[in-house]
Amino acid sequence: MPSYAGPPVAPRPGEIASSLRLLAYLALGLALVILDHRGGWQARARQQAGLAAQPLWWVAGLPGRLGMRVKDDAATLGQLTAENRRLRDELLVSNARLIRLSAAVADNAQLRALLGAAGNRGLDVQLAAVLNIDLDPTRQRLVLDAGSRDGVYVGQPVIDAGGLLGQIVQVMPRYSTVLLLTDPDHAVPVMVQRNGVRLLAYGNGRSDQLQLVDVPLNADIRNGDVVVTSGLGGRFPPGFPVGTVTDLHADDSRTFLVGELRPAAHLDRGRNVLLLKAAAVAPGVGQLGAGEASEAGTGDSEAGTRDPGPGTREGNSNRGAAAAETVSPAPAQTPQSPLSRVPGPGPRVPAPSAPSPESRVPAAPTETPPPASAQTPQSPPSRVPGPGPRVPAPPAPPAPAP
Template sequence: MAQSGSSSGNLFVEGGAGTLKLLAYLALAVVLMVADHRGGYLDTVRTSAGLLTGPLYRLAGAPAQLAHTLSDHFTTQRTLLAENDVLREQLLLANARMDRLAGVQVENQRLRELLGGTRGLQLNVQLAGLIDIDLDPFRHRLVIDAGSRRGVAEGLAVIDGEGLVGQVLSVTPMNATVILVSDPSHAVPVQVVRTGLRAIAYGTGRTDRLEVPSIPLSADLRVGDVLETSGMGGRFPAGFKVGTIEQLHPDDTRLFAVAEARPAARLDRGGEVLLVWSAPESSADPVGPPAPAGRMREPAASGENRP
């Protein structure tokens, strides 16, 4: 019984001390609140406490901030990749359009050169495209996409923007075959622009070489002289450039000279040619450009003299 009384007394004592401590803390808190409200004495303490707890707050919020930053980064990266793909596609499309425009510009320039080759001449012209080319050493031919249905006839002269290409050899309703001036079996009457000397230029089987034989040694002929069609024989209209003399040498007999000339036409290049034939004086304009192909009269219908 004595032990039990001692135990209850200890509990009472401990309970009294706890109550006194609580009352002391409450009194101190009240004093501090009143002092802070009256004089603001705890501002410095709060500031110091904020400085100490600020890093803790940032550390606690770091995972969420990191997750938000990574999310923004990946979203921005996906957006940039999508925009990059769109811009790359637009760039490729723009480059393709520019390439096409460049091709159209080159084609326009080539057509201007072709039509410019007949400017000032009393000629009718017809544009034709190339289908096939045969540059065998013993056979130089072109196949064009114009035939008898478009008024093409055998013997018509064929030119490009630089000079004489050849003449029509055979015709079908849809196509025609052109023999080039470089063909070994082809010959064209020419004259020297500078002196008017007449001669015959033969093909050699090479697209970069024509041969003009049987020239008198006394003839006034020089390297660099330009050869053009003379109009003799009525096969080729006069005035078209044929080539330029690059070499002169005597033949085997030493009685005549032989001239080697480079063809003026681009025989192994280009995609279009012009068919030309003489126009009646009443229907031709000697100073203006030739009539468009769709409006000019066909040789068979006009009754003109054809080669």
């Protein structure tokens, strides 16, 4: 027996309409697919629709693009900051290296100048580095890294590529001290290179100036004249540049001129100097004058030029004599007769002249009588020997009548 399916259900009006619409959409889609495959007109329609929808796509992608840009900007800022810091550090290191290279180039140029000056003059020199410098107005000195172990000695001249710097005044095993030309306790005999006028150059505590004192009013000295060492006193060799005359004016007494020199040496710069190893010119025989004492550079050894106190100078009357040597006078010689001499270590005494038939002895000159201590008494009957023919002694005076 068949099962019972229930009463029949009548179709609804809405369901039929829905089915019809579905069928219509399917037919339309199938028709569009066939037409697009055959004609391609839908591609052009899609292109136009894409152009119309492009602003919408840009607006839709704007938040994402903004987020990526912020993220990239933050990363880029961090990278730039780190790179900037690294480049700044590299720049500091490069600048330090460049400055050091510049200093090395300057030192190289100075060494070339020093070696060139020594080579041009044919000097035996020793290179020394400057360890310390003291340019106080009352103390102008350098400390060098060469001492007695390197052959440095007190009084050794020191030069650079420009000219004379000073002299060694203190020597230790590894170090030495240089007294500069500009020190108030230093003086050096100089001469004008153009005409040979001899002067004295004093330091005044300024690294850019020297002084010429007690210059005669009629001295042939002009601005621009080159002043060199004269060699007097035997401390400094002659011919080394000392400075250039920059000014001449009368002193307070209006009896002498005072000159100013611009030093030829670079006293306030440079890291190396030259020590003259050749022996200084030996002073002349006899007593040395104040010129040599003034070159010693200290108050104790400048007795001929300065007062015992440091940094002081004597009056104008004593300074002018310091530029030349003072030779001790030789003992006075007694005029001698050409035909007779007195033997012995004492001074020569002229023989008395007397008429003789054999020969005549010229009378002794009377301009310079011999000292009393130098006369040798003679007995009346003795004769005075001589290199020439013998001359009889003068006859004794007659005895008085009783």
